[in-house]
């Protein structure tokens with residue numbers, strides 16, 4: 001990939017960010033959630049209309065700016081689901097996806113009819129690989145399709161987003177022409193899709209900065225980023241695009257989506273919020289609903305959240321090793337820089353296993369409401385270490401049972417004295 005990207009445009013974008021930072025002003029990044037569209041496209045996920053409405057209600061509680069509800073032309077079921085979400089959502093803009101084909105665009109517009117704030121999101125691939133292998137179209141034909149498609153979308157709704165699919169493997173001069181055509185025909189949001197998760201953060205940031213600077217009309221629209229996780233860089237790439245000037249990020253709850261998934265909503269939101277003071281950018285997301293949204297998405301899609309997933313994984317706020325448990329018991333920020341309570345999650349969770357020490361063991365028993373004398377505690381701890389060395393971690397019930405044996409011993413002794 002060779003982007004004809006000037007160092008000046010990237011430097012200018014960086015300078016703009018520094019300017020926002022020094023005057024203490026925080027600029028807003030719009031969150032476009034595509035859990036119900038790209039997320040649903042992950043193999044094996046099938047969400048019916050009622051489930052989409054339930055997830056959309058959680059997304060509204062999170063206060064995302066846009067909910068992409070589906071791809072109406074893909075099936076009658078999805079048409080109905082998009083319609084139902086459009087009817088139910090009252091705060092967020094509801095988007096529907098359409099290939100840049102008249103019938104797809106009309107179908108999406110029809111599904112969006114009940115929406116208070118409809119957005120038609122139309123796309124076409126621009127890379128030579130996609131033109132040759134999938135679209136069987138020339139570059140001229142693609143430009144004509146963009147002009148016709150975007151203006152048709154605008155004849156239905158005012159809010160039109162255009163995406164160049166596989167933008168990151170597209171010749172920059174042609175990509176520039178594609179976006180210019182979309183803007184001239186009425187697109188208000190231009191989305192740069194790293195469809196196959198190919199870019200490195202510096203490359204992606206430079207491309208976005210270059211497009212904003214070079215595309216005629218590029219300063220008048222909102223630029224958006226859509227990053228996939230094939231190299232594990234989706235969040236890093238989305239952040240690089242935002243720092244280069246994009247003001248919308250397309251994300252999914254738990255990072256689900258095609259193949260390795262999309263940029264995860266919770267990761268992007270927390271990265272921006274954690275560093276809002278230094279980078280001067282933030283989203284409007286109410287993080288207190290993140291825990292619930294993650295759980296509902298996992299159960300509805302059948303895609304469990306990996307234990308070590310950032311922010312919402314079971315272990316994101318759990319500690320097993322003695323040194324970490326001791327630190328967290330003294331002050332939670334020793335090993336947790338995010339306050340789990342602000343996400344609707346529980347922080348400082350102690351997992352009792354072979355790496356745990358006396359401080360963690362004592363605190364875990366206290367949390368279970370088990371009181372032991374010093375001598376009993378010593379004996380129980382010795383047994384715990386022996387058991388945990390063979391089989392860990394121990395569940396709360398196992399811990400209670402283990403400690404109970406020593407406590408029971410004391411009670412038996414007390415009975416005997418009576």
Ligand SMILES: [Zn+2]
Nearest residue numbers: 038195226258
């Ligand atoms: Zn995607």
